[in-house]
Amino acid sequence: MTNTLYLPELREMLAENNAAELREFCQALHPARTAEFMEGLTAPEMWAVLQYAEPQLRVEIFNFLDREKQIKIVETMDRHEIAQLISDLPPDDRVDLLDEVKPEIVAELMPLLPVEERRDIQRLSSFPEQSAGAIMTTEFARLSENLTVRQAVEEIARQAESLETIYYLYVVDEEDHLRGLVSARQLVSAIGKPDTRIGEIMERDLVTVNLLDDQEAVAEKVAHYDLLAIPVVDDEWRLVGIITHDDVIDVMREEAVEDAYHSGAVYPLEKSYLETRLVTLTWKRGLWLTILFFGALVTIFTLNHHEGVIKTIPWLVFFLPLIVSTGGNSGNQSATLIITALSAGDVSLGDWWRVIRRELVMGVMLGGSLGAIGYLIALPLAPGYGDAIVIPITILLVVMCGTLAGSLLPLLFRRMGLDPALMSNPFVAGLIDVLGIIIYMNVAILLLDH
Amino acid sequence: MTNTLYLPELREMLAENNAAELREFCQALHPARTAEFMEGLTAPEMWAVLQYAEPQLRVEIFNFLDREKQIKIVETMDRHEIAQLISDLPPDDRVDLLDEVKPEIVAELMPLLPVEERRDIQRLSSFPEQSAGAIMTTEFARLSENLTVRQAVEEIARQAESLETIYYLYVVDEEDHLRGLVSARQLVSAIGKPDTRIGEIMERDLVTVNLLDDQEAVAEKVAHYDLLAIPVVDDEWRLVGIITHDDVIDVMREEAVEDAYHSGAVYPLEKSYLETRLVTLTWKRGLWLTILFFGALVTIFTLNHHEGVIKTIPWLVFFLPLIVSTGGNSGNQSATLIITALSAGDVSLGDWWRVIRRELVMGVMLGGSLGAIGYLIALPLAPGYGDAIVIPITILLVVMCGTLAGSLLPLLFRRMGLDPALMSNPFVAGLIDVLGIIIYMNVAILLLDH
Numbered sequence: 098m099t100n101t102l103y104l105p106e107l108r109e110m111l112a113e114n115n116a117a118e119l120r121e122f123c124q125a126l127h128p129a130r131t132a133e134f135m136e137g138l139t140a141p142e143m144w145a146v147l148q149y150a151e152p153q154l155r156v157e158i159f160n161f162l163d164r165e166k167q168i169k170i171v172e173t174m175d176r177h178e179i180a181q182l183i184s185d186l187p188p189d190d191r192v193d194l195l196d197e198v199k200p201e202i203v204a205e206l207m208p209l210l211p212v213e214e215r216r217d218i219q220r221l222s223s224f225p226e227q228s229a230g231a232i233m234t235t236e237f238a239r240l241s242e243n244l245t246v247r248q249a250v251e252e253i254a255r256q257a258e259s260l261e262t263i264y265y266l267y268v269v270d271e272e273d274h275l276r277g278l279v280s281a282r283q284l285v286s287a288i289g290k291p292d293t294r295i296g297e298i299m300e301r302d303l304v305t306v307n308l309l310d311d312q313e314a315v316a317e318k319v320a321h322y323d324l325l326a327i328p329v330v331d332d333e334w335r336l337v338g339i340i341t342h343d344d345v346i347d348v349m350r351e352e353a354v355e356d357a358y359h360s361g362a363v364y365p366l367e368k369s370y371l372e373t374r375l376v377t378l379t380w381k382r383g384l385w386l387t388i389l390f391f392g393a394l395v396t397i398f399t400l401n402h403h404e405g406v407i408k409t410i411p412w413l414v415f416f417l418p419l420i421v422s423t424g425g426n427s428g429n430q431s432a433t434l435i436i437t438a439l440s441a442g443d444v445s446l447g448d449w450w451r452v453i454r455r456e457l458v459m460g461v462m463l464g465g466s467l468g469a470i471g472y473l474i475a476l477p478l479a480p481g482y483g484d485a486i487v488i489p490i491t492i493l494l495v496v497m498c499g500t501l502a503g504s505l506l507p508l509l510f511r512r513m514g515l516d517p518a519l520m521s522n523p524f525v526a527g528l529i530d531v532l533g534i535i536i537y538m539n540v541a542i543l544l545l546d547h
Numbered sequence: 548m549t550n551t552l553y554l555p556e557l558r559e560m561l562a563e564n565n566a567a568e569l570r571e572f573c574q575a576l577h578p579a580r581t582a583e584f585m586e587g588l589t590a591p592e593m594w595a596v597l598q599y600a601e602p603q604l605r606v607e608i609f610n611f612l613d614r615e616k617q618i619k620i621v622e623t624m625d626r627h628e629i630a631q632l633i634s635d636l637p638p639d640d641r642v643d644l645l646d647e648v649k650p651e652i653v654a655e656l657m658p659l660l661p662v663e664e665r666r667d668i669q670r671l672s673s674f675p676e677q678s679a680g681a682i683m684t685t686e687f688a689r690l691s692e693n694l695t696v697r698q699a700v701e702e703i704a705r706q707a708e709s710l711e712t713i714y715y716l717y718v719v720d721e722e723d724h725l726r727g728l729v730s731a732r733q734l735v736s737a738i739g740k741p742d743t744r745i746g747e748i749m750e751r752d753l754v755t756v757n758l759l760d761d762q763e764a765v766a767e768k769v770a771h772y773d774l775l776a777i778p779v780v781d782d783e784w785r786l787v788g789i790i791t792h793d794d795v796i797d798v799m800r801e802e803a804v805e806d807a808y809h810s811g812a813v814y815p816l817e818k819s820y821l822e823t824r825l826v827t828l829t830w831k832r833g834l835w836l837t838i839l840f841f842g843a844l845v846t847i848f849t850l851n852h853h854e855g856v857i858k859t860i861p862w863l864v865f866f867l868p869l870i871v872s873t874g875g876n877s878g879n880q881s882a883t884l885i886i887t888a889l890s891a892g893d894v895s896l897g898d899w900w901r902v903i904r905r906e907l908v909m910g911v912m913l914g915g916s917l918g919a920i921g922y923l924i925a926l927p928l929a930p931g932y933g934d935a936i937v938i939p940i941t942i943l944l945v946v947m948c949g950t951l952a953g954s955l956l957p958l959l960f961r962r963m964g965l966d967p968a969l970m971s972n973p974f975v976a977g978l979i980d981v982l983g984i985i986i987y988m989n990v991a992i993l994l995l996d997h
Contacts, residue, residue, distance in 0.1 A: 125751075125752060126752045127750070127752050127753070127754055127772065129754075129771065129772045129773075130752065250735070250738065251738075253735055254735050254736055254738045254739060257732050257735050257736040258736055260732075262732075263731070263732050263735065264714050264731065264732075264775075281713070281714065281731050281735070282707050282710075282712075282713050282714075285700070285703055285704050285707050285713065285731070286704055286707040286708055288700065288701075288704045289704060300577070301575075302575060302576045302577045302580065303577070304577055304579075319796070320793075320796045320797070320800065321579065322577065322579045323579075323793040324793075325714075325775065325792065342775065342792045342796075343770075343773040345796070346769070346770045346792075346795070346796065346799065347770070349796065349799050349800070349803070350770065350799070350891075353799070353803040353806070354887055354891065356803070356807065357806065357810070357883055357886070357887045358883060358887065360807070360810045360811070360883065360972065361810070361879050361880050361882065361883025361884070361972060362876060362879065362880060362883075363880050363883055363884060366884075369888060369891065369893035369894075370884055370885070370887070370888035370893050370894055371888070371893060371894060371898065371901065371905075372893075375905060375908055375909065375912075378884075378905070378909060379908075379909050379912045379913060382877070382880045382909065382913060383912070383913055383916065385876075385880075386873070386876055386877060386880065386913055386917065387916075387917065387920075389872070389873070389876050390869070390873055390876075390917050390920065393868065393869045393872045393873065394869065394924060396865075396868040396869055396872075397865045397866060397868075397869055397924060397928070400864060400865040400867075400868070401865050401928065404861070407861060407864055408861055411854070411857060411858055411861075414850060414857055414864050414867070415846075415847045415850040415851050416847060417850075417864070417867055417868065418843065418846040418847075418850070418867065418868070418871055418980050418984060419840070419843045419844065419846055419847055421868055421871075421872075422839070422843045422846075422871075422976070422977065422980055423836070423839070423840055423843065425976075426812060426835075426836055426839050426840075426973050427832070427836060429811050429812065429972070429973060430811050430812060430813050430832045430835075430836065432811065433807055433808060433810065433811025433812075433813055434811070434813060434816075434820050434828075435820070436807070437804055437807050437808070437820070438819060438820035438821070441800075441804065441819065443819035443820050443821060443822075444819075444820055444821060448821065451821065455821075455825060455828070458825055458829075459825065459828060459829050459832065462829045462833070463829060463832060463833055463836055466833065466837075467836065467837065467840050470837075470840065474844060474847060478847070478851065522810065522811060522879070522972055522973075523876050523879060523972075526872070526875075526976075527872065530868050530872055534868060
């Protein structure tokens, strides 16, 4: 997917030291597009091009480069220049980046950073992964509530250059306690009354998150309240950072991918599919696959236990895969519905009885119809229509068992404080495989008492 | 999840017509929280409370109410008052709302709306569902490039009250062709040079979407370029609307839920789980369940065809569920990995050969290890260690078949222009069930030539 359109021109400009054109190249396009056009260059070439961009723009373009290339640049280019770049990066991005750079190089870079930024990096890296503290940025627009609208506009104009977002202006007291919020829109609307105090126009009922809140909860709040950014406070209600909408979008994508992996029983990858080493990938799959395999071993012992039934009524075997897969599929559907409803907040633990009733009714309707089809198929294969009745009864019971287990297990997991998504498709299906065989064999024994 | 904390107080205020306190209630909190506290009220009570909010705030609170309650209010309250509310709603939200209101009531409301808004509603509803045109809003801040910074600030201060977002200011010519963009941040930074023309500070390289682009592609672009809003243009590059970050977040959640339903073989629901009627729910599940059931019928005929093998070597039956579920699980893992990688853009069609090689290697490693465990389990159950060898060889082949089919089918679907997510877990597993049994029976025939 590398864009090679401009590569020859870029290399020529570099060879000729054509400062005017290189500066123009850095400035003319959206930084994300500039980064795309540079993708085919080597790390030293990229760094050479970036020298022609103003520091602010250099940081923006750098931020859109591939992570691998960013790491390469940080690890191989001049330490002093890189320290400057790192101190210009937004605080949240630079912590994420340094996290992936070789520790010995980070150790060389840290002493070259201004002491304030060094402390900021150490503090941000100390928060648990996936917490609000770990994804927040510490640069935001602050105001005092005693400022007038005119003073606030001047103050923001002064801060604007260096800040990631100025769309929410946070009002804090001398000890950084969060007092209120003024949106840029409110401030601009109030320009006609320049002597109004900020304290008079600010909103006081704020939606905030705590430093240790989980990133998924943060994303939920931002989505629910339609926010551009959410303030992060500590236990004393001091404003310590903000999380902006673009980071929230990243969190949502990350969580969606994690959920997809869960539903496929793959342990989440850290890099992309093609970049992950085969050994790592095999290990991340093998772990779950082996657990599921050991679970499925129970089916062997169950069938072995009922060897007599299988030997006396061999036609039952023909329906074995159909019965376990139908039970597994109906269980998957229920699990998917309930996991999705739980995470959207449409269903809560208190609804368990309604959920059971609904799933039972659906189990009867679905199992009944599929059982009827199964009966028609069984008729020519079974010795008589009395014997064939084992199939529809088993299908009905297995589908009901699937809908019940598929819906109750996620609720149970939520009740125990675990992520309901863990009880995802392959695990539900594995469980129904075993239950399905037990039901099948027992229905056969009861009805065909040979 | 209804918040009943304030209900008695609210009802008392309404009974007493306590205007001062009701006005205070509407203003004091974030509109989303005000809406939460009103949740337990009836539609007429809600509407009575909303009368105490300024029109702008009324719209904001209304927008955070449950969709059911919104519809109830629109359908039952005074037509003229509702027409006013609707004309105050953001254009994209009002189209979504009217879409769910009874057509006869919409027909009564439409003539009460100003002609301009009536046209806007008709135009927006004409775009295909899930297109950029269908989710955009037609209210945004416009500027002419000949304005000075001072004039622009005054102009925006004038427009700010009525607009959803003023953080990006779009520069258009007399025929609404999109010429550039100035962010509120750039404008505020330029306040020191009030006579600069907008044309000099605006960005000209813009990221846009077309009216007919799919909402998923829109969300991708906004996420990739870290935008607050994206302009929507028609084929003549005329600016017709914008899509804001909060709508993009909604699209991402919608798509994530749709993907989850796919992976569980449920036809996407329109309402929440508990609100969907049981008949609808059964139908949306039954459709896929029946398709999968008919697919699984093939396993019956395959086993029936090999009746001889099963009767001669009855211990083979014990391993049947284990073999098909292991094949299905490894196929699911591959499908999940490839579908996720395709949608993240980490893998493209051109990578098919690399994908096959990787999946084959993983198939050999995973199938080999699980096969070894299977061999140990088979030893005491099979008549001899020569016979037991059927199990590891089958597991190896079935797992390889699972990884290959699981990875190639999504690629094939993408190649045919279909959504790779359709080839999701239950379908891959169903296919591997059939292939697994065929492999198993043939390995047994070849090795145990009785």
